[in-house]
Amino acid sequence: MSLIYAFLIFILVIIFFSIFFSFVPLGLWISALAAGVSIKIFDLIGMRLRRVPPSIIITSLIKAHKAGLNLTLDKLEAHYLAGGNVDRVVNALIAAQRAGIPLSFEKAAAIDLAGRDVLEAVQMSVNPKVIETPIVAAVAKDGIELKAKARVTVRANIERLVGGAGEATVIARVGEGIVTTIGSAESYKEVLENPDSISRTVLAKGLDAGTAFEIVSIDIADVDVGSNVGARLKSDQAEADMRIAQAQAESRRALAIAREQEMKALTQEMRAKVIEAEREIPLAIAQALKEGKIGVLDYYTLKNIMADTAMREAISQITKKPEEGQQ
Numbered sequence: 001m002s003l004i005y006a007f008l009i010f011i012l013v014i015i016f017f018s019i020f021f022s023f024v025p026l027g028l029w030i031s032a033l034a035a036g037v038s039i040k041i042f043d044l045i046g047m048r049l050r051r052v053p054p055s056i057i058i059t060s061l062i063k064a065h066k067a068g069l070n071l072t073l074d075k076l077e078a079h080y081l082a083g084g085n086v087d088r089v090v091n092a093l094i095a096a097q098r099a100g101i102p103l104s105f106e107k108a109a110a111i112d113l114a115g116r117d118v119l120e121a122v123q124m125s126v127n128p129k130v131i132e133t134p135i136v137a138a139v140a141k142d143g144i145e146l147k148a149k150a151r152v153t154v155r156a157n158i159e160r161l162v163g164g165a166g167e168a169t170v171i172a173r174v175g176e177g178i179v180t181t182i183g184s185a186e187s188y189k190e191v192l193e194n195p196d197s198i199s200r201t202v203l204a205k206g207l208d209a210g211t212a213f214e215i216v217s218i219d220i221a222d223v224d225v226g227s228n229v230g231a232r233l234k235s236d237q238a239e240a241d242m243r244i245a246q247a248q249a250e251s252r253r254a255l256a257i258a259r260e261q262e263m264k265a266l267t268q269e270m271r272a273k274v275i276e277a278e279r280e281i282p283l284a285i286a287q288a289l290k291e292g293k294i295g296v297l298d299y300y301t302l303k304n305i306m307a308d309t310a311m312r313e314a315i316s317q318i319t320k321k322p323e324e325g326q327q
Helices: 002-023 026-035 041-049 054-067 073-081 086-099 105-113 118-126 167-184 188-193 196-204 229-291 296-326
Strands: 129-132 136-139 144-156 213-228
Touching (some): 026 054, 041 054, 054 073, 054 086, 073 086, 073 105, 086 105, 086 118, 118 144, 129 167, 136 167, 144 167, 167 188, 167 196, 167 213, 188 213, 196 213
Antiparallel strands (some): 144 213
């Protein structure tokens, strides 16, 4: 029976130590001690209980200690629990220390929690990044379009990474500066002869204000001549004026036709009134004869006058026809 009890105790001891060593990363504790980092077993157990992976925290702490950084276990663990990338922050602090860039852990942690890559920012501070703008089209005062492309060399500004604008803002401001410079030129030839005038004008505007970058230089990579926008606008304006003139002429023509038709209607109306009046003449003469207002001789005199008038009209019509034939 004693052998059975001893065997059971041995099994329980093995199970206990298996659970203990699986819960407590003893290898990390030994590595930390070998690296000169003082870590307690209870700290490792506490990290397990707080669901913090000890491997990330201990490895980062060892790197920081070897690099001469004064970081504590609590700071690294708090940054991890806040959702930060501990390994990236420590690497950024080491890179900043080697490059002589002043960067505290609190600043690096704030940059990391803000969603920016703090290690990339430190690398960009040492090695500036080149941003290429898309093709920007602008029109000079003489109406010629120019298309320019610029390369902007920027260096990350660590102090303005939190709350500073990104690359899109820098590209937009540089594009605005290019448009302003080309638009203020009297001739497109001035810009082609001195493309560096664009760089000087854009740099003088202080476009990096409020951004997370510091503009080192702006270089014009390419300038091409586009279309003659001024001539096209004048052509479009002339075509529009021609259409307006045609519309006005058509309106006047329609008005003239309407007036002509109106005059024809009035003429026909007047002719109808004259014919109606001529129909009443015989009745009026008969009435005058009956009443003795005119005599027979007066009547025949009137007839002679009417016949003479008709004859003259006929002669005038005969005279007009040969003249029209000669013309």
